[in-house]
Amino acid sequence: MSPGRPGSVYGRGGERLAWRLFGLAMTATLAVCAWDFSGRWHTPGHELRNFIMLGLYWGPKLAGPFLLWGLVAHALGHPGWARLKAVLALAFVVLGLWASWVEPFGQRVRQTTLSGLPEGAQPVKLAVIADIHWGLFYRDFQLRRLVATLNDMDVDAVLVAGDWVHDPQFDLVAGLRPLADIRHPVFAVLGNHDTKSPGPDLTGPLREALRTHGVRLIEGEVVAFKGWQLAGLSDLWGGRPQDDVRALWPQGQVVPPRLVLVHQPDTMPLLPPGAAFLAFAGHTHGGQVWIPGFTPWFVRHTNTARPWVNGLYDTPGGRLLVTPGLGTIGLPARLGVWPTIEQVELRE
Numbered sequence: 001m002s003p004g005r006p007g008s009v010y011g012r013g014g015e016r017l018a019w020r021l022f023g024l025a026m027t028a029t030l031a032v033c034a035w036d037f038s039g040r041w042h043t044p045g046h047e048l049r050n051f052i053m054l055g056l057y058w059g060p061k062l063a064g065p066f067l068l069w070g071l072v073a074h075a076l077g078h079p080g081w082a083r084l085k086a087v088l089a090l091a092f093v094v095l096g097l098w099a100s101w102v103e104p105f106g107q108r109v110r111q112t113t114l115s116g117l118p119e120g121a122q123p124v125k126l127a128v129i130a131d132i133h134w135g136l137f138y139r140d141f142q143l144r145r146l147v148a149t150l151n152d153m154d155v156d157a158v159l160v161a162g163d164w165v166h167d168p169q170f171d172l173v174a175g176l177r178p179l180a181d182i183r184h185p186v187f188a189v190l191g192n193h194d195t196k197s198p199g200p201d202l203t204g205p206l207r208e209a210l211r212t213h214g215v216r217l218i219e220g221e222v223v224a225f226k227g228w229q230l231a232g233l234s235d236l237w238g239g240r241p242q243d244d245v246r247a248l249w250p251q252g253q254v255v256p257p258r259l260v261l262v263h264q265p266d267t268m269p270l271l272p273p274g275a276a277f278l279a280f281a282g283h284t285h286g287g288q289v290w291i292p293g294f295t296p297w298f299v300r301h302t303n304t305a306r307p308w309v310n311g312l313y314d315t316p317g318g319r320l321l322v323t324p325g326l327g328t329i330g331l332p333a334r335l336g337v338w339p340t341i342e343q344v345e346l347r348e
Helices: 012-035 047-077 080-105 140-152 176-183 202-213 242-246 265-270 294-300
Strands: 108-113 126-127 157-161 186-189 215-217 221-225 228-233 258-260 277-279 309-315 318-322 342-348
Touching: 012 047, 047 080, 126 140, 140 176, 140 342, 157 277, 186 228, 186 258, 202 215, 242 265, 265 277, 265 318, 277 342
Parallel strands: 108 342, 126 157, 157 186, 186 215, 228 258, 258 277, 277 318
Antiparallel strands: 126 342, 221 228, 309 318
16 A cells, blocks of 8 residues: 555554554653652752653653654645645654754764873873763663763773762662772762752762762862872852862962863853863753754853853863763753763873
8 A cells, every 4th residue: 555545554544543642652651751750859849840851851752753653644645735734843853853862862972182281290081071960861771871981981080070960869879870880080070950059959969979989079179190180179050169269279379280170161260360271161061952043142141151162162261171961951852962972182
């Protein structure tokens, strides 16, 4: 039978079946969301939002195929304007399913190489990640895959620039257990979602879980590593980075350029001029869903006051590498901004 005929899966009968199955899948989505909603930390006052966000996470996976089927059947089974509307809707749905099915579950490694090391500093290779947001959208299998990828990389250390979680499961120690399998030293700071800005009050349990699994939090500290001084600053919204800067760069004291780990790019103007040989930040997600013209404007009015969104920048405080991160927030989608692990080589 050819497409469009009454007996075809793409004919009128097939279209009716597709919409019935779509309705059943949406009902199943509600049940799965109710199951997934329980047993999690939730940002106070945003429980309904989280339930809706879970619907956007599960809906495309459970009901998306039937929605595609129904639209294709409608386009083939109706002429003229009705067909054109179905084709336009189909294009929009395909783009949405790509953004929710494909890109959030991808993973790329981006290489950055810099030379001209400060005196006494040794060549070093680093893996830099941020914005895992383990919880609502970034799931256990993705965390295990991330750890496996990090272990396969030829690096001296892993740096994590905050936002570990997004309304995760209650048992943080059990959920973050894969981190204990990372074979490299891990240095990290917390982000705004880890420190109630916004987010649930899980900062204490999260710190304990990270320490349990071998992650060294370095907010307000300087760590010696392979001839470098590695400095960590607390989050701009949920911490006191101004106090960290005053303590780590005392006025009048000369210190060599450091590697600096922060969460938000907007922390950089707090640093003294030339304080960082290279700083690392996340927070922006690179815009997460890239719509030319709109996304840069939106990011500048929500996440950052600076144009430092994704990539390597020169700032008064030093060079800054902003990673688009790994997880998602708000919408469980990425478009044109793949989850990224930065592989950074600093050499003579």
